[in-house]
Each structure stands twice: as C-alpha cells, then as structure tokens.
Amino acid sequence: MRIAVVALFVISVIAAGLVDGRGDGPAVVPAAAGAATRSAVTAPAVASTTSTTSTTVAAVAARSTVVTTSPPAPSTTTAPNPLPSAGTASSGAVVTQRGLVLPLLRREGDGFLVETPCSRTAVVQGSVVPRATVVLDPGHGGTEPGAVGPNGLSEKGLNLAVVNHARAALERAGVTTMSTRTGDHRVTLATRAKVAKALKPRAFVSVHHNAEPDGPRVGPGTETYYQIASADSKRLSGLIYEEVVQALSAYTIPWVADTDAGAKYRTNRAGGDYYGILRLSQGVPAVLAELAFVSNPPEAELLVRPDVQKVEGEAVARGVLRFLNTSDPGSGYTEPYPRSSPAGGGGGSSGCVDPPL
Ligand SMILES: [Zn+2]
Secondary structure, three states: OOOOOOOOOOOOOOOOOOOOOOOOOOOOOOOOOOHHHHHHHHHHHHHHHHHHHHHHHHHHHHHHHHOOOOOOOOOOOOOOOOOOOOOOOOOOEEEEOOOOEEEEEEEEOOEEEEEOOOOOEEEEOEEEEOOOOEEEEEOOEOOEOOOEOOOOOEHHHHHHHHHHHHHHHHHHOOOOEEEOOOOOOOOOHHHHHHHHHHHOOOEEEEEEEEOOOOEEOOOOOOEEEEOOOOHHHHHHHHHHHHHHHHHHOOOOOOOEEOOOOEEEOOEOOOOOEOOHHHHOOOOOOEEEEEEEEOOOHHHHHHHOOHHHHHHHHHHHHHHHHHHHHOOOOOOOEOOOOOOOOOOOOOOOOOOOOOOOO
C-alpha cells in the first residue's frame, strides 16, 4: 500500500467572489438596498473559508497515513468515513496556492494541468487532493448573484456562508470536505460537477436559496432535488430536507413555498435530470438544496443573520452525516407538479472571467 503524501501549505483565500450554481437559478428579485448587507454576509464567509480550507487540507494529509483502498462500509457505522485513497495523486483535484479547487487533468512539468472555474485549461501550482468524503457546492458567484432578496442579500454570498458552516461542522465530525467555490467568482456547472466527480465523494450537495414561490405556507418551503435514477441521492435529499425543515421551523415567520415543497425531482424531456448540477455529476450521489426563499422579505431578514446561516449550514451537515452513518430513510418525499417554465440561466462559460488561479 502506498502512502500518498499530500503537500501541506497554507491557503490564502481570496476575498473575491463566488460562483454559479445550479444553472437553474431562480429569477433575480429586484434588490432594494444592498452593499452594506451584502458585505456583512460576505466578510465572515471569507474569514471562515480560510480556516475551513486549511483544516481540510490538513485533515487529508493527516489521514493519508492510514489509507485504505477498500470501499466505504455500508451505513450504520459511526467510524469516520472512507479515507482519501492515496494512489499516485495523479487524479483528484488541485488546491491552488490561492485556495481554488480545480479538477486535475494531468501533471504537466512541475505543475498541474487543470480545468479552470470558467471551464478552460491552465497549468497551476498547488497540492493534489485525491479524495474528499463530501463535496459542497455554493451556488452562483461573481457576476451571477443568483436570487437577490429585497434587503439586498444575494444568494451567492449566502450560499457560500452556509456551505462554510456546513463544512466546519462536517470537519469537526471527522469528515473530509471540499468546496467547488471558496471565493466570489463564477464557476461553470460543468467545472463544479467535474470537481465533484474528481474527488469521488460519497455525497455532493449544491446549496441554493429560492425565489418565485407559489404562496404562503405554514413552515419553511425547503426543496431538495435528487437525481432521478439514484436511490442514494434520494435518501440524501430526504435527510437534508428533514434536518433543514426541522431547524428552520424554530423560527415563526410568514414562510412561503411552492405547493409541492419537499424532497423531489425534476426531469427533462428525455426523462433525465433537469438540473445540470445533478445531471453532470451522475455517478456521485448529489442533491440540489433550495433551503429557503431569499425573495421573501421575512425570510431574507432571517437569512441575513449569521446565526441563522450557521443553523442552516449545521442542518445540512447533520443530514449529510446521517446519510453517511445511518440507514435512516429521510422524509418529505413528494410528487412534483409538472413545470414548463425554464429555471433561471447561468452556469455556462459565456462571459466567464477566471479569477487569479
Ligand atoms: Zn440558486
């Protein structure tokens, strides 16, 4: 058995932007205010990204001394999850010196040929991470803000903050994690999915917030979309649904929802997964989670609070941990009503500008 040596380095994280998420993004709601609120959300997110990412790399390095190549034990184990497999470190993702996580194509000279956030290729320096047990995907970023609340809270910063809280909780539980986006820049759906597939995680969760509800609802209108052909994806969606709804139900506000809120699917005309992030990541159990409606003023006021962002992130983490460590079935499964209106655009490479790598 070969031991993989994962180079450790301190990751400096970019104070820049975000990426784009599911490519279905709900329509953007006109923003009223903005800058002040947005920066309040973005700042802590950047700070926590630094520590989380460093922790991740350290964890991978530490674990590489006990590498196993056996497949993950099926559920009902409380042991830490499958360790990153060592191998030759010629596959996986590269964490660049700026903290970006990019799919490794091949070694090139003393560097690595990678796919960039905008789905181009580049040679970078960095450290190869062969595996992660969980990959999280903060939707949108950069010039693609996603839905924007009436208080100016944009989905891209909110999603990143929630993902960072989820990662911190998972890492505390001994689970290695990586994120498809650590700053405020665009990332195509294709690159996001490739990061997930490159790291061969047991779970991949794309975190979003919603817009355009059907109407009021007693309780949160959380939606978790699963891959139609994957029983694992479905169970993961039901567990995340259960945990997020339970956590948000602690707040009594005028919630909104689609009438078919729940753990569900959406298919395209060919019968495959409608959402690109779920379709392109096939082979990895993936969920697209719309945690709450940032377009709804009372929910936007809630979601701008760092403590609520933490509640959401930790709820996502609990759902993932139950998926990894139990055989709990999850709940909230619902039959979606047919949809013909296209989801919001975004997630492509047109007009995409790569951040410094
Ligand atoms: Zn979104």
